[in-house]
Structure formats: C-alpha cells, structure tokens
Amino acid sequence: MEKRVKISRLFFQNERGPEGSQVALTRTILAEERLLLGSIGSSLAGAGLTRADIESAGIIVGIDSVIDKIKESYFKGVAEEGSLGASPLFFPYTSPNVLAARATIHFGIKGPDITIASGPLSFLKAVSYAYCLVSSGTVGLAVAAGVTEGISVAMLIGLDKSDLSITSVVESRVDPDLRPDVSLSMRDTFSIFQEALSVAADLPVEASDLSGNTIRIGLTFDNGVALKEEAFV
Amino acid sequence: MTRRVVITGIGLVTPLDQGKGKEAFWAGAIQGVNAVRPISLFDASDYSTDVAAEITSFGRLRLGRWQRFLDMAFDSVIIDSAIGCSSTGMDCGIILGTVLGDILGAEDPWRSGEATPLSATGLSSGAESLAKRYSLRGPVTTISTACASGTDSIGMAFRLIQTGAADLICAGGGDTLSEFAFSGFNSLNAMTRDVVRPFDKDRTGLALGEGAAFLMLEEEVHARRRGARIYCSIAGYASSADANHLTGPDREGRGLARAITAALSEAGIEMVDYINAHGTATPYNDLMETKAYKSVFGPSAYKIPISSIKSMIGHSFGAAGAIEAVTSVMAIERGMLPPTINLVTKDPECDLDYCPDTAREKLITSALSVSAGFGGQNSAIIFRCL
Numbered sequence: 001m002e003k004r005v006k007i008s009r010l011f012f013q014n015e016r017g018p019e020g021s022q023v024a025l026t027r028t029i030l031a032e033e034r035l036l037l038g039s040i041g042s043s044l045a046g047a048g049l050t051r052a053d054i055e056s057a058g059i060i061v062g063i064d065s066v067i068d069k070i071k072e073s074y075f076k077g078v079a080e081e082g083s084l085g086a087s088p089l090f091f092p093y094t095s096p097n098v099l100a101a102r103a104t105i106h107f108g109i110k111g112p113d114i115t116i117a118s119g120p121l122s123f124l125k126a127v128s129y130a131y132c133l134v135s136s137g138t139v140g141l142a143v144a145a146g147v148t149e150g151i152s153v154a155m156l157i158g159l160d161k162s163d164l165s166i167t168s169v170v171e172s173r174v175d176p177d178l179r180p181d182v183s184l185s186m187r188d189t190f191s192i193f194q195e196a197l198s199v200a201a202d203l204p205v206e207a208s209d210l211s212g213n214t215i216r217i218g219l220t221f222d223n224g225v226a227l228k229e230e231a232f233v
Numbered sequence: 234m235t236r237r238v239v240i241t242g243i244g245l246v247t248p249l250d251q252g253k254g255k256e257a258f259w260a261g262a263i264q265g266v267n268a269v270r271p272i273s274l275f276d277a278s279d280y281s282t283d284v285a286a287e288i289t290s291f292g293r294l295r296l297g298r299w300q301r302f303l304d305m306a307f308d309s310v311i312i313d314s315a316i317g318c319s320s321t322g323m324d325c326g327i328i329l330g331t332v333l334g335d336i337l338g339a340e341d342p343w344r345s346g347e348a349t350p351l352s353a354t355g356l357s358s359g360a361e362s363l364a365k366r367y368s369l370r371g372p373v374t375t376i377s378t379a380c381a382s383g384t385d386s387i388g389m390a391f392r393l394i395q396t397g398a399a400d401l402i403c404a405g406g407g408d409t410l411s412e413f414a415f416s417g418f419n420s421l422n423a424m425t426r427d428v429v430r431p432f433d434k435d436r437t438g439l440a441l442g443e444g445a446a447f448l449m450l451e452e453e454v455h456a457r458r459r460g461a462r463i464y465c466s467i468a469g470y471a472s473s474a475d476a477n478h479l480t481g482p483d484r485e486g487r488g489l490a491r492a493i494t495a496a497l498s499e500a501g502i503e504m505v506d507y508i509n510a511h512g513t514a515t516p517y518n519d520l521m522e523t524k525a526y527k528s529v530f531g532p533s534a535y536k537i538p539i540s541s542i543k544s545m546i547g548h549s550f551g552a553a554g555a556i557e558a559v560t561s562v563m564a565i566e567r568g569m570l571p572p573t574i575n576l577v578t579k580d581p582e583c584d585l586d587y588c589p590d591t592a593r594e595k596l597i598t599s600a601l602s603v604s605a606g607f608g609g610q611n612s613a614i615i616f617r618c619l
Binding site: 059065068071072074075076078079082083085086087088091092094095096097098100101102104105107108109110111112113114115116117118119125129132133135136138169171 | 279280281331332339340343344349354355356357360372373374375376377378379385389392393395396398412413416417419420421471472473474475476477478479480488491606607608609610
C-alpha cells in the first residue's frame with residue numbers, strides 16, 4: 001500500500017512576522033537563527049505538538065550563504081589581531097549546521113539532524129530528504145526548513161494528521177543543454193514551493209541553479225485552502 | 234522490500250598516503266605512522282600550538298587545494314569501482330560532506346578586504362564541480378553536519394539508494410587545514426601541543442588534519458549485474474542530535490548511544506567486531522564515547538576492539554567520517570585493525586580495548602564507525618561483510 005507522506009503546518013517567518021515576539025525571548029546571535037526558531041515554533045504550535053511529541057523527530061534544514069557574514073566577521077578578527085582576535089563565542093557559529101543545532105537545542109529535537117548546503121536548492125533538497133526519511137520509516141515526523149537572509153520557512157512532514165501530501169520525489173541533474181535557463185535564489189524556491197501548494201494537485205516543483213542541478217518534487221493536495229490560511233509571508 | 238546497498242569502490246587522499254592511494258594509506262595506518270608535524274601551510278607561531286597533519290605533497294598550495302583533494306579522491310574511487318565513464322555521462326549521484334569547503338580561497342580576500350570569490354564561500358561548489366567534470370546525472374547534494382559530515386553523507390546516500398531514489402551514489406567528504414579552523418579550535422583550547430593521545434589519561438586535545446575520501450555506494454543487484462567487486466554492505470545507519478550544547482557533547486554520550494542503537498537495530502545485530510572511534514583525544518569526547526559504548530553494549534563493550542586513526546592523521550572535519558568509513562571497510566576486507574597510537578596510560582574511565590600501538594589481526598564481519606560534532610551531531614554506520 002502506498003504511503004502518503006504529508007505536509008502540514010507550513011509557516012514562513014520574516015522579520016515582520018507576528019511570531020517573532022515569541023522567539024525574541026530566546027538569546028540568539030544571528031537574525032536568521034531567530035527566524036528559523038520562529039518558523040519552526042509556529043509550525044509546532046500550529047500542530048499542537050509538545051516537546052515530548054517531537055523528541056524523536058528528524059530535522060532537515062537547507063541553507064544557502066546565510067552564515068557567510070559571520071564567517072567573514074570571525075576571520076577578520078583573526079586577521080587583525082591574530083590569535084587574540086579569534087572569538088570562541090563566534091567560532092561555533094561559523095559551522096554551517098549551527099542553525100539546525102540551535103533548533104534541536106531550543107525544541108529538544110533528538111532525531112536525525114541534517115543541514116543541506118547545496119546553495120539555492122537546499123530548501124527543496126531538505127524537503128526531498130525529509131520525505132525520504134518519513135517514507136522509509138526512519139522517523140515518523142520530520143521538520144523540513146529553509147533559511148536565507150531575512151526569511152525562513154518550516155513545515156512538518158509526517159504520515160498522518162496533515163493537510164496535504166507528497167506522493168513522489170524525483171531528484172535529478174539534467175543535461176546542461178536542456179536545463180531551464182534560470183538562476184534561482186533560495187527565496188525564489190520558497191515562492192515556487194508556496195505557489196505549487198496554492199495552485200493545484202500534482203504540480204511538479206522544478207528548480208535549477210546555474211550549475212545545472214535540478215530538483216523536481218511532485219505534490220498532491222488534500223486540503224490546500226486550510227494550508228494557505230496557516231501560511232504567513 | 235528494502236534494497237541492499239553495497240560498497241564497490243573507495244578512494245582517498247590523507248596525510249598518511251600523501252596522495253599515493255589506498256595501499257599507501259593502509260600501510261601507514263597499520264604501521265601506526267604519526268602524520269602530525271609542525272605546520273607549513275601558514276604561520277602558526279602566534280598560537281599555543283603549531284602542529285597538524287598536513288598533506289605536504291601538495292606543498293603550500295592554497296588556491297584550489299580543497300578541489301584538488303576532492304578531484305584526487307573522486308578519481309580514485311571511480312577507478313577503484315570500475316564504473317565505466319562515457320562522454321554522455323553517468324547515472325551516478327554525489328553527496329559531499331564538508332564543513333569549511335574552499336575556506337582557503339576566502340581567507341586571503343578576507344585578510345585584504347577584497348571581494349570573496351563565490352566558490353570560496355559556496356560549500357556546494359566542490360560537488361558541483363565533480364558533477365560537471367564527470368557529467369553525473371544523479372542527485373548532487375552537499376551536506377554539512379560539522380565533524381559528522383563525512384559519515385552523514387554516506388548515510389544519506391545509503392538511505393537514498395535503499396529507498397529507490399538512486400542506484401549509484403558516490404559519497405564522502407573533504408576539508409583542508411586552514412588558519413580559520415586552527416584559530417577557532419585554538420580559541421577553544423581544544424588542540425594538543427604535540428601528539429594526539431585518544432583515550433589516554435594525559436590526552437591534551439586534537440590535532441587538525443585534512444584530506445578527502447569517497448565510497449561508491451551501489452544497489453546490490455545493480456552491482457552484481459555489472460560484475461563489480463563488492464567490498465561489503467552497509468547494514469545500518471542512524472544520526473541523532475544531543476539537543477544539548479553547541480560545542481560540547483552530552484557528557485553521558487546519550488545522543489551517540491541513540492545513534493548506535495538505531496544503527497544496530499536496522500542492521501539486526503547486537504554486537505560488532507570492531508569500532509572505528511571518533512576518538513578526537515579531547516577530554517570530553519573520549520569519555521562521552523566510552524560511556525556511549527558501555528551504555529549500548531553493556532559488559533560486551535570490553536570485548537570489542539576500538540581504534541582511533543585520528544591519533545595518526547588528526548581531525549579532518551568533513552573528511553574524517555569518510556576516511557574512517559574507508560578504514561572500516563578495509564579492516565573488514567583485510568581482517569586487520571589499525572592501532573590507536575600514542576596511547577600510553579589508559580584513562581581509568583576510558584577502560585575499553587582501544588588497540589594501543591600495534592595493529593591487530595581479526596576476522597571482522599561487522600564494523601561500526603561513529604562520528605560526533607559541533608551542535609550535538611552524532612552518527613553511526615555499520616558495515617558488514619557479505
């Protein structure tokens with residue numbers, strides 16, 4: 001019997017988001033850290049899930065160049081002051097998995113924790129791998145998220161209690177001569193994804209970056225209207 | 234029905250082999266060669282230590298060093314797996330684990346205030362470059378899970394093949410030595426001043442290293458159909474989060490124990506014949522790791538030989554888990570365990586069998602390789618002979 005891996009509680013979080021105030025109480029270093037915690041927190045709250053419910057969940061976070069600024073800032077300290085300029089506070093924040101790690105600590109998520117750093121396509125790849133983990137039975141529930149400068153999106157992917165489903169994921173790299181002649185930012189992939197959710201069933205999401213990496217995700221909706229009402233941009 | 238995933242190729246470049254291939258690596262690992270030496274890649278005189286494990290055969294090359302490592306290891310795995318390359322491309326994917334990517338390409342512009350090349354900060358450029366060069370048509374993904382990146386890239390490839398998303402994926406990791414990383418670990422007082430002593434009561438921390446390694450993962454029927462040499466299978470894999478601290482591990486090793494338990498459960502076994510440890514030689518890691526093994530295996534933990542090749546080649550971040558996976562695969566193939574060098578006086582709390590100093594002959598049917606990293610990352614993967 002085909003398993004229907006479902007998406008629920010999709011939340012976009014930007015700096016103007018109403019849920020930002022919930023996260024403001026948490027001490028954070030990066031603005032995007034607050035955004036990710038906000039979008040995940042809203043998704044979990046919307047689903048009525050507690051820490052105990054998500055302890056064994058997986059979390060897959062796609063990032064682009066969002067932590068480059070802190071890497072540059074950290075190393076400028078070293079370049080200017082030598083060993084004394086190396087900040088033990090900022091250094092851990094130069095590790096690309098820091099955003100996902102902060103989310104695991106904040107929400108008590110102890111399942112598989114993967115950060116995908118495939119440039120603009122990272123968010124879609126995060127959705128793809130979360131689908132893989134749930135459909136294979138590795139986890140019952142996964143948080144799939146994407147973070148770029150100024151905005152984050154997070155959703156829950158599981159087998160039940162959801163509003164819409166993913167029926168298949170096909171990821172492939174196409175012939176460079178045939179690839180779509182378009183270069184996307186991760187923000188673009190958020191828009192494409194959201195548009196796909198709001199339009200129709202069985203709509204493939206397809207995106208490509210300059211190197212020709214292309215991802216396609218087929219989606220089927222059970223209740224797109226309900227989902228749209230929960231989404232915030 | 235679950236598809237079985239097998240290993241049909243390995244390729245690596247490490248400070249032990251200096252780019253001379255897997256036989257040179259294995260010879261160095263079995264002989265217990267210490268590759269940790271004074272650094273030549275940058276001036277380390279301002280720091281509290283000046284040692285690391287370098288691939289000195291590349292000299293002081295900085296520009297393109299990371300990609301050269303990746304290219305060399307990838308070329309090796311393509312040859313070793315006897316995958317036929319053609320001008321029309323290959324139905325093969327690549328999953329690369331890295332923490333800092335081409336950081337050396339960013340350091341110099343950051344020093345001088347120049348614009349940073351995109352390839353230097355874009356972690357995905359390494360895998361994309363390989364995909365272009367070999368015209369790979371499968372999934373091309375870069376992951377970054379700190380020092381567990383190499384293990385998780387292999388684990389992700391395992392899961393994708395197992396679930397039918399691909400038949401053939403080359404997975405591994407790579408990172409270079411850099412002042413960026415060196416300064417950071419120096420600021421955390423995490424580095425040794427001389428040698429790496431995993432599980433020793435006088436251990437003083439890790440040494441940084443560098444390198445790259447790849448394994449060719451293949452669906453078993455696909456491999457047998459083309460007559461591939463099969464090293465072993467992957468029997469189980471799991472990752473977990475400590476959800477505890479950004480830099481320090483869970484002191485009781487609970488997160489790592491969860492990952493190992495899940496991997497064992499997937500493999501359908503309760504014991505392994507060998508553990509290739511994370512073994513960084515930091516006080517917290519080695520104790521946490523020992524506790525995790527005792528927690529999972531109980532009294533049987535004392536019967537499992539464990540070794541850390543970081544005692545020889547230091548800690549190469551994204552490459553580490555992949556190099557250790559290659560070590561585990563070769564240990565199964567050759568019935569031989571590399572030693573943990575520099576282990577003179579066992580820590581009373583680290584009282585398991587860490588294979589000090591001398592390689593050991595042993596028939597190995599299953600090997601466990603574990604990784605842990607910043608952010609509370611834990612990964613465990615089990616290789617099993619067929």
